[in-house]
Amino acid sequence: MDTYSFEDFVGDTDVFFTQYFDRRPLLRRGALAGRLAGLPSVRQLDDVLALETVPPSYLRVTKGGKGVPSGAYTRTVARGAALAEALNPEKVYELFRSGGTVTWNSLHHVLPSARRLREPFADAFATEAEVVVFATPARTDGFSPHHDSIDVFVVQVDGTKTWRVWDTPEHRRGDEGSYTPEELGEPALEVTLEPGDVLYVPHGTPHAAGAKSELSLHLSVGVEPRRWRHLLQDTVAALVEDDDFHAFPHLADGAEAAVAALTAKVELLRDRLARLDAADEVKRLLDTGRSRHGAGRTREFARLAAIDTLGPGTLIRRTVTPVEFGSTADGKTGLQVAGHRLNVPDAVADALRGLDGERTVTAAEFFPGVPEARSVGVARGLARLGVLEAVGAARGAAGTADGGH
Incomplete structure (x- = not known):
């Protein structure tokens, strides 16, 4: 075909x-x-x-x-x-x-x-x-x-x-x-x-x-290609997700106070824009655009079936699925991914950090210091959440939407 x-x-x-x-x-x-x-x-x-x-x-x-x-x-x-x-x-x-x-x-x-x-x-x-x-x-x-x-x-x-x-x-x-x-x-x-x-x-x-x-x-x-206004709106929207923009302003506090508060936030946003890495932002805009609803093709059943056959020698890598690393306590690190909160061994969190970029590792070596079967099992679990994928698989988060004349 x-x-x-x-x-x-x-x-x-x-x-x-x-x-x-x-x-x-x-x-x-x-x-x-x-x-x-x-x-x-x-x-x-x-x-x-x-x-x-x-x-x-x-x-x-x-x-x-x-x-x-x-x-x-x-x-x-x-x-x-x-x-x-x-x-x-x-x-x-x-x-x-x-x-x-x-x-x-x-x-x-x-x-x-x-x-x-x-x-x-x-x-x-x-x-x-x-x-x-x-x-x-x-x-x-x-x-x-x-x-x-x-x-x-x-x-x-x-x-x-x-x-x-x-x-x-x-x-x-x-x-x-x-x-x-x-x-x-x-x-x-x-x-x-x-x-x-x-x-x-x-x-x-x-x-x-x-x-x-x-x-x-x-x-x-x-x-309908995204115009500059759409791309810049996306960029600014991502920047203001920061906690520094999370507070609720009280604009009725008085004109002088409201103007001063808004000026401070505009200056903060201007500083974030000035320090923006344009190359990284272009890559992020491409990734988010290609994973938008209607832009891709869902192959979730096929993806999950492939994960079940993931073996010790399979090369794996990180996907673009965002992972938030939380605090560490008692040998465990908190993770948040795709709406799920996990506590994983510190060694697993370190392994994920180490796979930034295009680095790869075998499923058997992903979780160092444990038996091969456990390492493969952990790799499969993270792959099901869309955090890891076998090399050669399509890049992107799990469950990507399928995406008159």
Whole structure:
């Protein structure tokens, strides 16, 4: 089964980020030609539509450029004593046959193939990414000219679709918007995408698309890269977690006292920012972005199964899961990790400290001075909490979330 890298979609990443990203559209003919078998397909959409457990909110139908009310393609079903809305496959098919475009939002919540498509984008931008699938009947326009508030990477999977894309405006609105053809004039790019083609459309760029002589299926990976304001908010939020910012101010104490107190805290924050190690902070922002809900792929059962086979000779290392080291008493050190409070032998705490960075040790040698079996058992216990991992496993905390055209 194919795995995909970000380069598969955009080509040379240096060229992409210096010449296209946030500037202008990019068309890559045949970027995934011959490698579409691992992506969501028409057949898989039939399977998903048959799942009564998928909420109707994941699907929408548009016809003639307007949304179709969900009541036209849902039905009420009894689940025990409760009633719930479910998709009605026959009504969805009927709308499609009569010219409606069917859109699946957040398909990565349902299909592993969609998650595989999303992962390289979530990793490249260190943020969430969403996979949306558009099925358009033959000889049907999808949506009228519009722009999206996010960057969109289009992959044509089945059939063909003609795209009209206008120049990316110098000043862009942050929300979504639609246009009339008269407002836009001639498009800067008019192209018919074939299976395997990839098209990048920066946020705020007007575009429109329509199917040709056969059913069209294309996937859109939507990404909203974090702006400087988002990154700096994250940095400041991490700094003010310090106990020095924990007290409750009483701003009604008097204007002079409140101003003096705020000035002192601003100066303290300014000092912390001045002493910030930028390289370490960039790494932290990347790690936190890639572990955000919706940015990764959960493989917890597989991870736990691998831990059970961890042996004496297995090389292990620390993960990025935060560990708070507490006080030491009677040969034990307090730890707090992933909401758990532990008391471990001092030698175990020292071993964890010693594994900072990329250092490794065998599971048998992790807990020095004790029998091999006990050392392996302690290593397995900490691995289950996400503190340790076998070398070669994916970096990151345990339980990482899985993470219209």
